[in-house]
Amino acid sequence: MDRIRRIYRDGRKLARLALKKRVDLPREFQIEVTNRCNLDCDMCPRLTLLKVPEVDMTQETFDAVLGRMDAPESVTLTGWGEPLMHPRLFEYIDAIKAKHPDCAVGFTTNGHLLAPGMVKKILSRPVSRVNVSLEELPWENALAAPPEPPEDARRGNPMKGGDNRVARDGHPTPPKVVDHLKHFLAERNALAARGEPAPEIRLQVVLFPDSAETVQRLVDFGADLGFQAINVVRLDVRGRPDLTRPEPEEERQLIALARARAKARGIPLGSVNDHGWALRLGSHNDRFCMRLDNYVYVDVAGNVAPCCLLRGHHLGNLREQTLGEVWNSAEFKRFYGPGIHPACEGCDAFMHGYHHETTGKAGTSPVTQGSVS
Numbered sequence: 001m002d003r004i005r006r007i008y009r010d011g012r013k014l015a016r017l018a019l020k021k022r023v024d025l026p027r028e029f030q031i032e033v034t035n036r037c038n039l040d041c042d043m044c045p046r047l048t049l050l051k052v053p054e055v056d057m058t059q060e061t062f063d064a065v066l067g068r069m070d071a072p073e074s075v076t077l078t079g080w081g082e083p084l085m086h087p088r089l090f091e092y093i094d095a096i097k098a099k100h101p102d103c104a105v106g107f108t109t110n111g112h113l114l115a116p117g118m119v120k121k122i123l124s125r126p127v128s129r130v131n132v133s134l135e136e137l138p139w140e141n142a143l144a145a146p147p148e149p150p151e152d153a154r155r156g157n158p159m160k161g162g163d164n165r166v167a168r169d170g171h172p173t174p175p176k177v178v179d180h181l182k183h184f185l186a187e188r189n190a191l192a193a194r195g196e197p198a199p200e201i202r203l204q205v206v207l208f209p210d211s212a213e214t215v216q217r218l219v220d221f222g223a224d225l226g227f228q229a230i231n232v233v234r235l236d237v238r239g240r241p242d243l244t245r246p247e248p249e250e251e252r253q254l255i256a257l258a259r260a261r262a263k264a265r266g267i268p269l270g271s272v273n274d275h276g277w278a279l280r281l282g283s284h285n286d287r288f289c290m291r292l293d294n295y296v297y298v299d300v301a302g303n304v305a306p307c308c309l310l311r312g313h314h315l316g317n318l319r320e321q322t323l324g325e326v327w328n329s330a331e332f333k334r335f336y337g338p339g340i341h342p343a344c345e346g347c348d349a350f351m352h353g354y355h356h357e358t359t360g361k362a363g364t365s366p367v368t369q370g371s372v373s
């Protein structure tokens with residue numbers, strides 16, 4: 001059912017984008033339930049560029065936001081932190097589903113807290129989608145001779161070097177996380193095999209330079225464990241200009257490699273940076289960001305921004321204003337064109353094209369990078 005609804009939604013979205021028609025009220029919400037995190041990934045801009053407040057959304061703010069949402073189609077309960085750290089995450093999921101039974105509710109997690117008790121809670125809820133972020137797998141037992149880690153200060157750090165040799169700037173992946181994921185997927189897939197509702201679980205992988213082998217291992221891992229899909233994501237370095245991302249040609253090759261491997265293993269793989277004809281049509285060949293027609297980002301304080309990457313660009317607050325007031329303000333409409341909004345200049349997070357110049361200074365607001373949904 002969720003799948004049919006999604007195909008219908010995607011079809012309508014494409015038609016809207018092709019016709020450059022913005023919705024009357026947004027139906028896709030990303031809610032920053034917390035900015036606290038149990039990790040501190042080097043690539044993540046939360047404490048560098050964004051300097052997010054490390055707090056949870058309060059019950060009062062959540063209630064206000066829930067009260068303002070009108071027939072939401074999807075809610076992603078993830079901001080710049082780890083959603084499973086919010087003590088009321090499951091109550092929030094229940095509250096959204098009680099009010100909007102048809103709404104697809106999901107979140108993105110680093111997987112470190114997916115112990116069996118947590119898995120039980122997730123699978124007993126009407127969760128539609130869980131994205132799990134992973135850039136590396138432990139090398140032991142997998143390869144006789146893993147690649148040598150580069151010489152740098154992190155070499156001796158077991159969380160940033162050692163087993164994590166290629167993507168050590170992404171999520172660290174101790175063997176414990178692999179065990180959690182094996183159990184999570186096994187439980188999820190057993191539910192689905194019994195015909196019971198089960199979330200779609202996707203593997204989300206940020207692409208690093210020299211990671212061809214790692215990416216193929218991750219695709220195999222996704223297929224072996226029975227993930228429903230894999231999503232590969234462009235590394236954005238504006239929050240950490242000292243990091244390097246794959247050049248466009250290498251990125252293209254990594255995506256092609258991942259696609260070929262995924263096809264051979266029978267697991268769907270997508271990338272928002274590798275536009276097929278449909279996305280090219282929707283984005284008017286990169287002249288338009290596909291995030292902007294039906295979506296809002298709501299931060300821990302109820303402030304509304306046009307995108308997760310522009311969380312500092314406040315266009316209103318749902319504690320004080322209705323969604324319509326915020327969405328239909330001239331300032332918000334300006335993001336929809338004509339032309340690219342100055343705050344979006346230099347951002348290629350959701351683009352097919354690749355910007356060579358990536359600095360944290362692009363645009364007029366605290367622009368950051370990465371894909372947080």
Ligand SMILES: C[S@@+](CC[C@H](N)C(=O)[O-])C[C@H]1O[C@@H](n2cnc3c(N)ncnc32)[C@H](O)[C@@H]1O
Pocket residue numbers: 037043044045078079080081082083108109110111132133134204206233234235236237369370371372373
């Ligand atoms: C900010 S995290 C929040 C959710 C959770 N803590 C996690 O890591 O999955 C959401 C997504 O942003 C991605 N991300 C973080 N930094 C990024 C960067 N510099 N470039 C691209 N994606 C990034 C992560 O890989 C993750 O999939």
Ligand code: SF4
Pocket residue numbers: 037038039040041044045046080081082110171
């Ligand atoms: S990417 Fe996710 S896990 Fe890593 S520091 Fe950022 S919010 Fe935390």
